[in-house]
Amino acid sequence: MIKRPNVSLSDGEIELARKRLGREPNDIEWAMLDVMWSEHCCYKSSRKWLKLFPVDGKNVLLGVGDDCGVVKFDDRWGIAIGMESHNHPSAIEPVAGAATGIGGIVRDVLSKGAKPIACIDSLRLGDIKHDERSKYLFENIVKGIADYGNTIGIPTIGGEAEFDKSFNKNPLVNVVCIGLVDKDRIVHGSAPVAGDTMMLVGSKTGRDGIHGVTFASEELSGSSEEASRPAVQIEDPFSEKLLIDSFVEIFQTDAVRGCKDLGGGGFTCATSEIVHKGGKGALIDIDKIHLREPNMELWEIILSETQERMMLIVKKGCEGEVEKILDKWDVPHARIGVVTEGDRYIIKHNDKVIVNMPTHMLAEGPLFDRKAEPIPKRVIVKPKIKDLKKHLISLLKDPNMASKKWIYEQYDNEVQARTVIKPGQDGSVTRITDKEGAVLGTGCNSHHCALDPYGGAKGALAEAVRNVIAVGGEPLAIVDCLNFGNPEKPRAFWQFKTAAEGLAEAAKAFEIPVVSGNVSFYNESEGKPINPSPIVTVLGKVALDRTMTMGIKDEGDDIILIGETKPELGESPKVSLESEKKVDWMMLRLIENQSVGAAHDLSKGGLGVGLALMAFKRDIGFDVDISKMAEGIPEAEKLFSESHGRFVVVTKYAKGVLDAAEKYGVKAQVIGKTGGDKLSYGPFSVSLKEAKKAWENGLEDLII
């Protein structure tokens, strides 16, 4: 009887590994397989379902399968875009966890030969009203993002945050980064030429982040905070900044063949995947790796997830050119191996072979067909709203809807002098050329997803698309981060599976390709799963003289509600992809031909909250009458239902907007006029000042 190796793989996987190798792997090989076959690295539960996504399109320069995607922006530029979660580390060590999350996705973008130019974050946090730990996690996650992002000089230009008790012990930190790359100079995470040099660049390898990926592939428990701290990586934004600056310079040479970030799975993952992708093998001398401290064990070196490291595949003979640039920036580097013909991944130590496996065995983990068991639909309890005015104020104050200024003012959102539409709008815009900008919009209502993961996922994409449209952007590509519970539990897995189906269906209907993404499972603590959160970000493109914002600019303009309001209060609203598309296309035309002066997508808090936000931007109120709209449904539904497919626009050309709506077959109705210092809804009104105060201080009051 052979002893069971000390790995987190299942008995079946252990048998499979022995069979594939044809012998008993040694301890180091087991440790490497443990990492590479983890959920985090090989997507063994999710891969089957991710195949549903549409991934091709005329603008896709580099699609799924690399560390991030690249989308064609114009005839010269490509936009590299990636999205990643760093949930478990942020639950244990919020500052380091969130910071290293930024670092990781920024390096993914950098590794494509791109200069990183903007980030946005989606956060899911606990009930900060009642739970002290959640408050602590919230404040420190924001601090981690700020400290790191600000130091590396990449603006955080937008994002979103939700608060719910299901995230008390397991917050979500999802980060999107985009970068600018000459579309003819995209670098791949691949080593296709034998004889090229494998160069490990960046921070010295230390003892941090060991077993990071296996920790990310388990549920959190009461003892996680103590036990898993060594699995959290330590951030060093200054080293990251030097990596960025030196790599931008290196990529201007022709010395580089391939590049990959050392992230989850560290050295093992980066080296094996990059050579495997090129159909090659590797011969590595572990003694060449530059270390932070002496006497590190071999397995520690191999499993370390020390941050701010990159794997460069340098063309044979060009090493000196690369090293000269690295030396200029004082970035450490080491030639650790060569790319070899064949399918062998070999590591030597003191001239002895210590690892010898087929490369594909590491890079191609097992695939599972997990069981899914539907969760019975919850009975919808309609909230009883007695006082509309009080309810509006309480919504504005709620951290989910209140101003996120407290968060985004801690982020440098303007460095690089590109940010055209700043945080606090539906979408964000960053300048790419003198004429055009890139747009980022994001969406996911985790509460809706808990009620109906399939419809909620469709809604997440619909909302992200609307956020791009609302600032005038035409959608180009999707990235996603699918955050779910334990996939080994059939009900949690069903949530994932059905959400993936919903997202795939919506992406196909919108005809927008998914170019990159990430799946984060095991978001449970002490047996309780989070609200499922398929968070979606849409990249778009806008002419800089045609951008749009939500604020009311003038008095006396007409306010038009576009789209259909249904009585969906307290439910997960249904998405009609057909009508959603019609509304979106019409809106894009209206903004393009300058028919509207302000536009805002309706989501959380419905029309009531949406209109208020439009008034707060420049302190201009409105006078609308909701009695005429959506006849036959209760006033509370008219005000607070979160029906999809809706925008509010402000215009001087009401007739033109209504005519367009008729042409497109979209519902549109003038509901009132802008002006004054009140928010007048018809049945009640509230002073703009009072409402704005509730909204502005809602979040901050909970923290101080």
Add this chain to the structure above:
Amino acid sequence: MIGVLEFPGSNCDYDVLRALQDVVKTEARMVFFKNQDLSDLDGLVVPGGFSYGDHLRAGAIAAKMEVMDKVKVLAAQSKPVLGICNGFQILCESGLLPGALTRNTSMKFICKWVKLEVQNSTSAFTNLYKKGEIVNMPIAHGEGRYFCDDNTLKELKKNNQIAFAYNGENPNGSVENIAGVCNREGNVLGLMPHPERSSEKLLGGEDGRRIFEAMVNHIKSKK
């Protein structure tokens, strides 16, 4: 030719270069901190960022680099030297400007647009503003709380060295709302707000551009 001094960790370097080259349309080049000859330069900008990761204190390590001796020579030659944000911190740490910049009273990084009152309208950088004019520029810093002792403050006032003061809200707890100071001669200016981010209407305002324009005019007038 205006130089933009690049330390490891500088991150507003290319923003300043763009403002000089594309917005103000003047000749400018990057100056890497190692082994540089500054003799061709008519002026210099020390840009914002996190030189040396803000380790020790913001600006403290950069201020000790050899290149700063050459910057002091430029300043002594009456050439305009502008420090923005981290550049201001470096100029204070290196003794080119009086005072120091400490942690914001909120202990948090703050990124927002603020109103500034122009208090000195005669320096090489501020002579295109009117005294008392209120202008808009963004700040983005964690250590921007200007501090100096009472004697220095008296001197600053007496010599008209307070270039900009926060108007309305004081975002970081600076003494006397100070946002920017210049040397006695008016050819060295440091300020926490970012003129390079407020040089184009597209980015939210263009009040900052006049600092660069005045700098360019000053250089031309010397030639």
